[in-house]
Amino acid sequence: MWHTDLMSEKVTATNLRARVRAEMTDEIKTVARRHLATDGANLSLRAVARDLGMASSAVYRYFASRDELLTALIIDAYNAVGDEAERAVAEQETPLGMWLAAGHAAREWALANPHEWALIYGSPVPGYAAPRDTVEPATRFMLLLGATLAKANVTGGIADRPPLTGRFAEELAAIAGAYFPELTARIIADTIAAFFQICGAISFELFGQLNNTIEDDRRGFFDYQLRSAARLAGLTE
Amino acid sequence: MWHTDLMSEKVTATNLRARVRAEMTDEIKTVARRHLATDGANLSLRAVARDLGMASSAVYRYFASRDELLTALIIDAYNAVGDEAERAVAEQETPLGMWLAAGHAAREWALANPHEWALIYGSPVPGYAAPRDTVEPATRFMLLLGATLAKANVTGGIADRPPLTGRFAEELAAIAGAYFPELTARIIADTIAAFFQICGAISFELFGQLNNTIEDDRRGFFDYQLRSAARLAGLTE
């Protein structure tokens, strides 16, 4: 993201160079996203450069490596699904409505951008270590689910359950104390479980790994999955 | 698997060629699995050949393409986790014990063979379409969970719940009628949900995508995940 620094560093009258740089990086990412849809994570940097009518070496002025390009796409993807989910949630009133809206928004985004979903929620690219910049966007969707439960919890919309036991419960309690005062360790654990289930439901449908058991009413099936995830997380009503 | 056919086709006295072929394919797969641990899904066929001291072109006598090699590894991986889970389940008496044993066995296999787990439960390799031979081994683990619930259901170990509604319910009911007479559509749907959650729990822990929230007691956390999955599937006791 250092081109952002470059832009804000010195805002001269024209600042042509910084502007075309920003446009160029965006254009590269757009074309790369298009290639992502056909070639998946092993897209060719040279092919992207060809599509842009430039030499492959020129791309390296904008992204130091192919991995860095992928990182930019990953961050954008995390933010895209986060945006979609937040937008959908904002239209809802009840916690359950927010929960369902977030889930369906994520699924629909995944169906529209399967390879980008695979990029962020599939197996990591070999030899690729996610940089620091990705962790914040990566947590947005899950935090949205947590926020929904937090809202439900203050209005008594979450079932009372016995607290957790075990060493991991203390770790979760520490997290709850530091970041989510409205939530208990138990609710956090169940939220994570629900998050796993939702992501699994989307991924398995997307990657066709459930052998096309459900063919006609996939949305209905996912809706049921969402509701059982809500039940798992303790969302009543 | 056609080298198996070759072996059983004509068992002459010596049959040297078929034997060394079988040994060679196994050896290639072994080395490839080793490379998988470092390079992931984009392992180099040439590097595998180098490790074996043979020309890269010679490998193509055994696997028509790199994808075919990966397919063989995928099938083996599915069967390995299936074997492990079945072995662990066989030692248990109660449905819940079987459930927990299957889950922990899968997780431990995944921790021991992370890249193979990524190969089968991560995002599919781009441009790679899973062949017919993979679907049967792929279903083994999930069928094991289903069988556990079936055993529980006949002894009244599954909570009574309202039946499903919606179009997808009919699809599931048809599957239940054809393959799982002991199960209801509702139980199948909940089993799938639990399966999603378990696979998600393993994958996210493996790929480090939950930002190392839980550090110390990962097994305990997974055990809790397993139990909430069981609750989700309706397993009482």
Next chain:
DNA sequence: GCCACAACGAGAGCACTGCTCTTGCATTTT
């Protein structure tokens, strides 16, 4: 036992990849 045949290993080669380095040009800064 011999011989045609099929399987096999090796090597060269093709088109492609990510990435680096150098060279010349355009733009910005001093």
Next chain:
DNA sequence: AAAATGCAAGAGCAGTGCTCTCGTTGTGGC
């Protein structure tokens, strides 16, 4: 105006999957 910097292009390197050809070797039919 001059120096410094940003940028695009091209050549080049090491590596890839895969194909083809060419000797060699084990195998089944006669």
